[in-house]
Amino acid sequence: MDFILEGLRQAFLLLFSGNAETYSAVAATLAVSSYAMAVSLAVGIPSGFALGHLRFAGRRQVRLVVDTLMSLPTVFIGLIVYAFVSRQGPLGHMGLLFTLEGIAIGLTILALPVVISLSASAVESTDANLRTTLLSLGAGKPQLMLGTLWETRHAILAGALAAYGRVMTEVGIAMIVGGNIKWHTRTITTAIALETNKGQFAMGIALGLVLLLIAFVVNGSVSFLRKR
Amino acid sequence: MTLYRLDHIVHRYDKRPALSPALSIDRWSVAEGAITGLCGPNGSGKSTLLKLLGFIERPSQGEIYLQGRKADMGMRRVRDHVTLLPQESYLLKRNVYKNVAYGLRLRKDRSDEARRVHQALDLVGLAPDRFAPRPWYALSGGEARRVALAARLVLKPKVLLLDEPTTSVDAASAQQMKAAALHAHRQWGSSLIISSHDVQWLQDVCHDIVYVFNGRILGQGQRTLLFGPWQRMEGNRVGRRLAEDQIFVAGNPPVEIDNAVAAIDPAHLSLYSSDKDIPGGNMALKGLLTRLALENATGRIHLAVAVGHTEFTASLTAETLATENYRPGKEIWIAYRPEDVTWY
């Protein structure tokens, strides 16, 4: 029990004493998660929207595949990405192993199905009367899509936050692809894993609290934006 | 001028051909600048018809002509001038002002926007100052319905389609909505097509009333409709018992009589105070005069005569009515020739 209180104390210390190692891990976490989220949202929202909005042959099968991919174990993604970016792998020449870029690719694979699936669900679950209403007010095809997208913004945002949560807390991919290299690819979660391995439980808890604080800031700003 | 002309329209929600289509209309036209009423039981196809007329859905077969030209969903002239208030109106997740202004913004027609939005809200009886900034979730059912109507009125549409506009709203809201719809018709010359269970209202305002049943249009005007079960009688006639000793007899029945609907036009019903005056070859039924109503468009008086649970509609000129001294509560004979009954 002691190390929980000790962890709380250390969390403050780490943040306010400007602990360079901690800030390096925070920066790495923010970099990879922002990159993964930017790509996942840019690709995932339009595809998810298309999947939920359009009716085409094989739609249900695609949906099933995407939903299944939501359950991809992160360690498995890590292994697959490792297999590709290892110097022996097909993408080995790009030198992505043990880089933040490599982690970001893995995290994108993790987040993309979540964004696509939840966006598709959000669009599918819109009121059938929304389409009638938009059309009856004179919306053309692009306006119908934009209007639907805007009406489902809250649900899509919730999906994006769910994906962000997975990405931020991910440890398997970051460990296998990133290698937990100090000052370079050590993220908050891999640092927690390391501190736990070293038996420094208080330090692990402190880092966990730092991660929680970041998540709080992100969710807080989204909730603020939503109000407006 | 014809506003709409429907040509061999068939609409199916289910592709299986074994099921009867949701809507099947061979030919039908609607006059421009008129108010047309649609009545009929739930599930008869009124909403489907309005969605086709509003170009929200494309008919499975057939063509719809708007002002003489073939029209289809997505066309500019359709989107700009035809608008439908669906049965379950949906408010966009934004405030009242933006809901009402949405159609204007789609048309990139933002000149004088605030004044026009406020005017539309005024029309449906919602004080603009109080309601314009309200979010979509802070409205009662009747208010939301009125906002939805205002969002259509602000467009000053050439064609305004109203699907059950006054059901499930309070009496005051219904009153405001009826007045607003009439305003659109009178001030801007909008053609209105209204589906409603409020037959009284339709009779008051409509130039024409259409009865929709089982996906078909059962003629225009104030027809009396009679549903089975039918029993075969002598001489290619069928009968339907309405009350003790009162059997409606009709001639020329279709081969398949189980689901057949008989209709009789007011023009073919004559009224008598006593059965002695009824000429030969006519069938007679004794009923109770229950209601008199003025048809605004023609100046004729509609009379509702109840025989058992069935209500027949007959019509007279005001002069005839005055001489005959018909009044509600009076027992009255209605007479018709069985061969004048039409079948659907």
Added chain:
Amino acid sequence: MKTLFSIVKRHLLWVLMLAWLCGPAWAAEPQQLLMATTTSTDNTGLLDYLAPHFTKATGIDIRWTATGTGKALALGQNCDVDVLLVHAPAAEKKYVEAGYGQNRREIMYNDFVFIGPTADPAGVKGKSVAQALEAIKAKKAAFISRGDNSGTHKMELQLWQLANLPKPEKESWYVSTGQGMLTSINVAAEKSGYILTDRGTYIKYAYDKGGQPPMVVLVEGDDVLRNQYSVIEVSPKNCANAKADLARKFSDWMADSQAQKLIGDFKLLGQPLFIPNAK
């Protein structure tokens, strides 16, 4: 469609901006050496202590990923790293023979010790390795294994073999953690069990517990318990892109008298964690 396109364009711009922002940090630096090593060298803090000296002496930026010896060797075989610092002599020799590595050079050692609860329920204190393992098996006392194919795990399996005992993997008292050394020691402490550890990690553990650890050294000093650490360069014959020249510089520096002295001076609680023995 125009508006939809502009939204996509805006997202794209954002991505590009981010990529640009993060770009400099990701660009490969020229003098960079990547090493795979074992958790013990990293967890004890030895590498954090040595790395700045190495960079100062050679101008080479060294980065390492800490894992079990098994995975470290696999990373070398897959050409993902340039040099290895590991401690499983038998596996290392096979590895070099197979042509994956070259120039295996012994750098330092510490020794393995058996630790257990102060109460010592199986009474193994002061016994030889073989006697101690027999006693543990006879008493069915809890025994914790790394079970992760690490150097320590390989050593433990070898010890059971040397004691002529079957691998007790399926016994109820045998707990395989699959975790790092310190985590496994903590598991042993929770279960009041015995565990094989390298002395360096144990000293670090004792230090973390404020010098009053619940687990104490019970068996030590047996010849078979020596834990030899070696540097192996990833063979450029197997991996064309391996930075063999930088790896050689690291290997040379580690065997050099300056680094050897630094290793000998690295102490916790007044005890050296590793004893340099480069030839």
